[in-house]
Amino acid sequence: MSQIVLTTTWFFPNVNWDNIWNATKETLYMTSVSLLLTFIFGIMLGLILFLTDRGNLWENKIIQGVTAAFVNVFRSIPFIILIVLLIPFTTFIVGSMFGPSAALPSLVIGAAPFYARMVQIALREIDKGVIEASKSMGASNMQIIFKVLLPESMPALISAITVTAIALVGFTAMAGVIGAGGLGDLAFRHGFQRSNNEVTFVATVVVLLIVFIMQIIGDRLTNILDKR
Numbered sequence: 409m410s411q412i413v414l415t416t417t418w419f420f421p422n423v424n425w426d427n428i429w430n431a432t433k434e435t436l437y438m439t440s441v442s443l444l445l446t447f448i449f450g451i452m453l454g455l456i457l458f459l460t461d462r463g464n465l466w467e468n469k470i471i472q473g474v475t476a477a478f479v480n481v482f483r484s485i486p487f488i489i490l491i492v493l494l495i496p497f498t499t500f501i502v503g504s505m506f507g508p509s510a511a512l513p514s515l516v517i518g519a520a521p522f523y524a525r526m527v528q529i530a531l532r533e534i535d536k537g538v539i540e541a542s543k544s545m546g547a548s549n550m551q552i553i554f555k556v557l558l559p560e561s562m563p564a565l566i567s568a569i570t571v572t573a574i575a576l577v578g579f580t581a582m583a584g585v586i587g588a589g590g591l592g593d594l595a596f597r598h599g600f601q602r603s604n605n606e607v608t609f610v611a612t613v614v615v616l617l618i619v620f621i622m623q624i625i626g627d628r629l630t631n632i633l634d635k636r
Contacts, residue, residue, distance in 0.1 A: 435590035438580045442515035449520040454527025483521040511588035523572045530564035563634040570626025
């Protein structure tokens with residue numbers, strides 16, 4: 409262990425490794441919490457979009473239109489602008505506009521609509537015959553949702569949340585620029601603003617490692633759940 413520390417110190421003498429570790433923990437905290445909330449709210453929104461669409465279980469043009477408008481609006485706003493727009497809301501919810509927790513509302517609101525569209529697409533890929541067969545056997549709407557729709561679409565949902573997780577890592581980097589902490593904040597304040605290219609490089613490498621690990625885990629889970 410001491411040899412590793414000596415080696416990294418020799419290669420990157422201008423890098424404070426305690427700062428790197430703390431920034432990594434902040435990035436993982438923001439990503440994991442926002443990813444869990446995005447998964448929950450994204451599935452809820454995606455189900456509403458799918459179920460209220462024409463010819464589906466809860467067909468309702470008004471609810472479908474309002475939900476689609478909400479998803480389209482927040483999915484289209486660039487994340488850096490969304491953070492600024494949500495500062496009053498964030499301050500009301502969290503009590504501050506700075507720190508990792510303050511980034512969570514913007515991260516969830518920015519990512520959940522994006523994920524909801526992918527959920528809707530995954531649900532549309534389910535064979536209509538499976539749903540009709542469940543209806544003919546007397547299954548209730550809730551049984552169809554939890555025993556047919558979600559299980560059948562789970563591989564696609566996991567694949568989609570993997571893509572969303574990688575996007576969230578990028579969002580946390582942008583959030584760091586305005587004081588949310590994490591690797592983005594470290595690369596900007598301690599790297600770019602102080603002309604310390606070593607910090608910027610190391611922070612970038614750590615972000616890439618996080619992304620690669622997420623992709624591997626997501627691919628493995630998708631393969632395990634895919635029964636085809």
